[in-house]
Amino acid sequence: MKAPFAGRLLRLIRGYDVRARLDIAYDGTDFSGWAVQPGRRTVAGSLVSVLEQVLGADVATGLTVAGRTDAGVHATGQVAHVDLPDPVWAATGPTLLRRLAGLLPGDVRVTALTEAPAEFDARFSALFRRYVYRVTDAPWGANPLRRLDTLAWPRTLDLDRLNEAAVGLHGEHDFAAFCKRKENATTVREVTRLDWRRDASGVLEATVQADAFCQAMVRSLVGAMLVAGDGRRDTSWPAAQLTRRERSSAVTVAPAHGLTLVAVGYPESSGALAARAAATRRLRAPAS
Template sequence: MRLRIDLAYDGTDFHGWARQNGQRTVQGEIEAAIARVLRLDPSDVLLTVAGRTDAGVHASGQVCHIDVDDDVLERAIGHMSGVSASEALHRRISRLVPSDISIFSIEKAPEGFDARFSASDRVYVYRVADGVTKRDPRLSRMVLRADDVLDVNAMNRAVKATIGLHDFGSFALPNPGGTTIREVKFAAWQRVPHVQLTPENVYTGGAEHNSTQAVGAAPDGGHAYEIDFAESGLLTFTIIADAFARNMVRSLVGASIAVGRGKKSVDWFIDKVNDPEREGLTGPAPACGLTLERVNYPSDELLAERAEAIRAVRTLR
């Protein structure tokens, strides 16, 4: 049986996703937990992931899959009753993985599903607290601090050039036997608005309350409820593509910030997109600000077709 696993992790203390001897990795922790529950040798457990994140990169919507024999999966049930084997596995490994990993669900995957090759696109967000942002120290592990006031308009004029099919060789490294050709579907910088929790937008819940309504009396004329959400004021770079090459997003962010600081021009950025030679003038931005937010898949009947198509080596044609 092929199982789909949806999960999230704080990548700060991991040496990336991929298992490495002597290093703490996300894959290594989850595979060890599965091996323990199913009474397998860890070398017999292999996860396939949608996007292999680098050291320090986070994920809030990562997806992976694993193939397990039915009789082996049944071992997860143990003394549990009234639950499926996949749900039993979910409950047991959720207790075993460290606190910087959350397993959201484990379910039987539809026919043709491949966590990596069936994906239609991936969504990454990079978060920056620049010079006009009130920095929340609670977000320090997932936000880059930049003391400059960044020119968002210039940054957006630059990243607009990335949309479409391009060779991102000036921003990324190819995998062995692969290319740096990728199709970007969306790329934009924006500042998170200052959304507040106020008496006017408190939802009481329940079928009988299908509208917003404050609960109880609001002290101080309601000002006590005016609380900014944690991300208010941050700069975010959202990019959606069919796939990403190594260091691609962080290098695009690093070049964008150089433009936003006025150290590089928009034309310089556009030239880097049009000329896929990695000249080394801008390195990748720090990993801490980057999160894999979501992996999208086509409808079930197109999963196998998508997986077959994406395995082909891409060209600019």
């Protein structure tokens, strides 16, 4: 089946005309995470509220995000999609980005709004999610202008030890020791990048990339590496936790505010988007 025809068929089956991709950035400090929660301020809740102000209730449907960030976690490269009737997209698409900017609170922004192929799924089509965790071990703490996205660590950290601790966490493993397990959900993930660097100001940055992450996984990995980096654990200790098949009480979850979702990667072609979504759904099937 050729991709353009497949796209039109998907539109007919799903009952919408246009799938819109939203690239999103937010300061997670005052949000209770991404997902809508009654009585709580969330990123998705803020977006839905403003979309309804601009377009009307239930016009933009199916808001789906690449990764549900926890309370306090930031994003510069979050991705989501919504479905819109074609007449609405035709009438509002050219001005919608600026209209959203005028109504959204200052700590969340839609940075790009584009029509995506019908096969695009912000969650299941993703090839990878990439996070950066910022830590300073300066004796005076974090730069006041970066205090909301940088953890102040009270001990000196050794860059070589941090990278040694990261080596054993590369690749595909069962990360149960580093995850908050959900019933019938797999904790097997493939980490394709995990490394540390010091920037020009001396701040340490951990870059963590994987096909997907389970809840609290990135912050747990960082927490395990930090105690190896400051010498309280051997550099082999984080990888040794991979033998566990349940959450390790010895692993400390690093604070949320140091973590930022910086990028989500997708295939380029419509056919590859559909194939990736199908494969991901199979991988994320309930564990036996």
